[in-house]
Amino acid sequence: MTDDELIWRIAGGSGDGIDSTSQNFAKALMRSGLNVFTHRHYPSRIRGGHTYVEIRAKDEPVKSRGDNYNFLLALGDSFARNPQEEAYYGNEEIKPLSENLDELREGGVIVYDSGLLDASEIENFDQRAEENDWHVYDLDLRGLAKEHGREVMRNTAGVGATAALLDMDLEHIEGLMEDAMSGDVLEANLQILEEAYESVNEDYEHTHDLRAPTGSADEEQVLVSGSHGIAYGALDEGCRFISGYPMTPWTDVYTIMTQHLPEMGGISEQVEDEIAAASLAIGASHAGAKAMSGSSGGGFALMSEPLGLAEITETPIVLVEAMRAGPSTGMPTKPEQGDLEHVLYTSQGDSNRVVFAPGDPAECYEQTRKAFEIAYEYQIPAIVLYDQKLSGGHQTVPEDVFDEEPNPDIGSVVTEQDLEEAVQEAGRFKRYMYDDEESGFGGVSRRSLPGQKGGNYLASGNEHNEVGHISEDPDNRTIQMNRRMAKLDAIRTELSEEADHQPVYGPEDADYGILSFGSTKGVIEEAVDQLNDEGHSVKAMNVSDIMPFPKDEVTAFLESVDESLVVEMNASAQFRRHIQGQLGRFGEKLYSLLKYDGNPFEPEEIVSGFESRLGEEADLSQYNVRIESATGD
Amino acid sequence: MSAFNAIGEEREIDRDEFTPEIEPQATWCPGCGDFGVLKALKQAMPEVGRNPEETLLVTGIGCSGKLSSYFRSYGFHSIHGRSLPVARAAKMANPDLEVIAAGGDGDGYGIGGNHFMHTARENHDMTYIVFDNEIFGLTKGQTSPTSPKGHKSKTQPHGSAKQPIRPLSLALTSGASYVARTAAVNPNQAKEILAEAMEHDGFAHVDFLTQCPTWNKDAKQYVPYIDVQDSDDYDFDITDRGEASEMMQEAENALYEGTVLTGRFYHDEDRPSYQQEKQATGDMPEEPLAERYFDDDYEWERSYDLLERHK
Numbered sequence: 001m002t003d004d005e006l007i008w009r010i011a012g013g014s015g016d017g018i019d020s021t022s023q024n025f026a027k028a029l030m031r032s033g034l035n036v037f038t039h040r041h042y043p044s045r046i047r048g049g050h051t052y053v054e055i056r057a058k059d060e061p062v063k064s065r066g067d068n069y070n071f072l073l074a075l076g077d078s079f080a081r082n083p084q085e086e087a088y089y090g091n092e093e094i095k096p097l098s099e100n101l102d103e104l105r106e107g108g109v110i111v112y113d114s115g116l117l118d119a120s121e122i123e124n125f126d127q128r129a130e131e132n133d134w135h136v137y138d139l140d141l142r143g144l145a146k147e148h149g150r151e152v153m154r155n156t157a158g159v160g161a162t163a164a165l166l167d168m169d170l171e172h173i174e175g176l177m178e179d180a181m182s183g184d185v186l187e188a189n190l191q192i193l194e195e196a197y198e199s200v201n202e203d204y205e206h207t208h209d210l211r212a213p214t215g216s217a218d219e220e221q222v223l224v225s226g227s228h229g230i231a232y233g234a235l236d237e238g239c240r241f242i243s244g245y246p247m248t249p250w251t252d253v254y255t256i257m258t259q260h261l262p263e264m265g266g267i268s269e270q271v272e273d274e275i276a277a278a279s280l281a282i283g284a285s286h287a288g289a290k291a292m293s294g295s296s297g298g299g300f301a302l303m304s305e306p307l308g309l310a311e312i313t314e315t316p317i318v319l320v321e322a323m324r325a326g327p328s329t330g331m332p333t334k335p336e337q338g339d340l341e342h343v344l345y346t347s348q349g350d351s352n353r354v355v356f357a358p359g360d361p362a363e364c365y366e367q368t369r370k371a372f373e374i375a376y377e378y379q380i381p382a383i384v385l386y387d388q389k390l391s392g393g394h395q396t397v398p399e400d401v402f403d404e405e406p407n408p409d410i411g412s413v414v415t416e417q418d419l420e421e422a423v424q425e426a427g428r429f430k431r432y433m434y435d436d437e438e439s440g441f442g443g444v445s446r447r448s449l450p451g452q453k454g455g456n457y458l459a460s461g462n463e464h465n466e467v468g469h470i471s472e473d474p475d476n477r478t479i480q481m482n483r484r485m486a487k488l489d490a491i492r493t494e495l496s497e498e499a500d501h502q503p504v505y506g507p508e509d510a511d512y513g514i515l516s517f518g519s520t521k522g523v524i525e526e527a528v529d530q531l532n533d534e535g536h537s538v539k540a541m542n543v544s545d546i547m548p549f550p551k552d553e554v555t556a557f558l559e560s561v562d563e564s565l566v567v568e569m570n571a572s573a574q575f576r577r578h579i580q581g582q583l584g585r586f587g588e589k590l591y592s593l594l595k596y597d598g599n600p601f602e603p604e605e606i607v608s609g610f611e612s613r614l615g616e617e618a619d620l621s622q623y624n625v626r627i628e629s630a631t632g633d
Numbered sequence: 634m635s636a637f638n639a640i641g642e643e644r645e646i647d648r649d650e651f652t653p654e655i656e657p658q659a660t661w662c663p664g665c666g667d668f669g670v671l672k673a674l675k676q677a678m679p680e681v682g683r684n685p686e687e688t689l690l691v692t693g694i695g696c697s698g699k700l701s702s703y704f705r706s707y708g709f710h711s712i713h714g715r716s717l718p719v720a721r722a723a724k725m726a727n728p729d730l731e732v733i734a735a736g737g738d739g740d741g742y743g744i745g746g747n748h749f750m751h752t753a754r755e756n757h758d759m760t761y762i763v764f765d766n767e768i769f770g771l772t773k774g775q776t777s778p779t780s781p782k783g784h785k786s787k788t789q790p791h792g793s794a795k796q797p798i799r800p801l802s803l804a805l806t807s808g809a810s811y812v813a814r815t816a817a818v819n820p821n822q823a824k825e826i827l828a829e830a831m832e833h834d835g836f837a838h839v840d841f842l843t844q845c846p847t848w849n850k851d852a853k854q855y856v857p858y859i860d861v862q863d864s865d866d867y868d869f870d871i872t873d874r875g876e877a878s879e880m881m882q883e884a885e886n887a888l889y890e891g892t893v894l895t896g897r898f899y900h901d902e903d904r905p906s907y908q909q910e911k912q913a914t915g916d917m918p919e920e921p922l923a924e925r926y927f928d929d930d931y932e933w934e935r936s937y938d939l940l941e942r943h944k
Contacts, residue, residue, distance in 0.1 A: 027944075222943035232936030240922055241726060264934050265918040265925070267725055267911075272751040276718040279711070283722030286709060287689070287730065288636075288923030291722070309712050399940055406933035410926045416638065427654035427705055449923065450689045450707035450723065450730055451637035458701055460710035461694065469657045469702055470710075
């Protein structure tokens, strides 16, 4: 918990511009050469209600939100005091200040808007400030904003005050404002920024030690979310068709794609429901486009039916599943990893799908590309599984991660020359051929596209023979099932041949392991560093290939350690069960660390969870986490 | 574009080309109205000059869904109620295809009702054939959305308490730009209407009355009525929504009273198709999307060029 880092929290009401202000401030920190990680906490509500965004900035790589924070900018919830008579807006005006105190570090800095907030309304505020050595600055940000522009610009005043208190140069912030606005609005904002900066420097004595860290990261960084990673990966794979229905947090990737597809000559369709959304992706792919769709928990449940259709018709599609806390509507704006089994097993019959779970925005990009490659080469649905944390959280990523060539390859499709020589039956192309030599590899039979001469066939959701006609012949059924099932093994082999497949983090010869999947990657890496610094011997593997499961890699990992903690954000240890189910052993070596309160893990929780497993003194009762043995107590 | 050169090939088309060389054994019952749809569709194809390889027939499931097995073209036998979303995306990805969707009354007006409404509203350039026999056939005779009120079945033993769906009015209200009803027992009219529907540049809905001799012998329209209906010229302005609506209601009321009125009920040739609308707003490329993947000269844009906004 050192202060070589800034963890800046801006708190206010939903709809008060917290998100855009924090985005700009995060960028300004990045432009000053720092690495940045953002965490967004918001209620399922459009306006009003306590919300905050945390920005962690450090000279070294930042992989998680960190433990607690050290700078609070409390703006007040302007929608809590809506003047409309008889409208109920609650009484939450004070929350941006009162709700955030528990996590503020000792010696931390508080700037609050005295134009909206009254600290004396908060029980024991002064006493707590004194005990924790907090440095409190009350500024009439609202008044300042009103004086020079409009009330909403109080965010800008807050940023100006922040810059003064942290000894930051205004240059990057001003530059961003000039990029984003113009005219009177820009003038007013610049003036407010300047005024706030000056008045803090002139009127307040700076009693705190906290200063913005100096950045030395090279400038070739970009600030992107996991949703950007997925959208950009899809675009670079030549995905030019997306269909969807809005649902938090899947909407992020859907809207990013929609912003760019028309100008790139692609098509985005908002449709009536998620059954339609996935079915449209199937239709577009069948006709020869690279297509994707997606949703979150409840919406993905509706896609169960078309998912099976894509599998049996062998139509390549990529679906995105952005997890949020369930069951049912659950907590729409909170992260959880509770849809793992849903994604693995949804749909009828012995169905196969490929599932990737990227751990950070860069992996979102890389694995979405991989998902398209595998889906189109093997004619199988591929799912990119991530969660609300990764969906909206932004992180600095080296720009060259995205410096890759596009791949418009449509996969295993026949040419018309092939069709001239292809085996036909009953006037139809043997699209679902099961002769390995003729059809290719790993269960894949090449497909033709509607419009290709000599390639007509029937893609059927019923079990079908080689030309696609419905068939209940037992021999055909067995062969077709075997052929479709063979794909997963072939994909597993192909993926395992990639360099650095399922990399291990930490010392290779460590005694203990931590296993995880998806968005917990960064926070676990930070915890591993901390544990090893403290003299433990720990390494971690964040598994990104969920299906087909990298059995050899995970087996080798588990064989090399005494025991392993499986860290995941759900209540029923779904990922641990998946490991046990896939490997059929290691129950005695696996312990779960579970968190499902709607907030992502912080490094400290993992460190404490790990230490408590080793019988060391660690108080888990202060956290919403639980340790569970794979074999029961 | 070598990938799709069957499209636009000009030649004489023979209806027999749409028959698979070895016909799979039809699972329809003897006397089933579905044979009439298949026959009419095969007869309509040469009239619109489409060959099997540029035609994509997307079906749902149930007896009607098997149409794609007995019709030789590119086919997609999808799932119950979902033929429309599959079909309309295929049309968007490759507008050069002749896209036909087909399903039953349960499929189209029940489980797929939502898709029907929205596909009609968007006015995709495609033909939608609904096999309307007022019954669930393949699941053995349950009440369907078009079964008359009072209809008794194993799932409604005391008689259905529901009013039937009014497919023609529903199509019109939803935004279909061509609405017609025909019947398996009237093959010449059926052929003409299907050909007209395919040539129509917009969403053409054809409510196709079919008889189910196994589960719904009592339905009124199964009495051969060619003699009953003298003509399908009802003397109203077919392009006027108000007049079309009145005529549709008359036909829909009459059906359950024993008079079967078939024919064309609405034809709006002026309304742009969804594809045209979407191209006009810049949301859809002029060239078929599907062809781009085979164009070696096409320059694919890179996400790298989008990074400016993230710096």
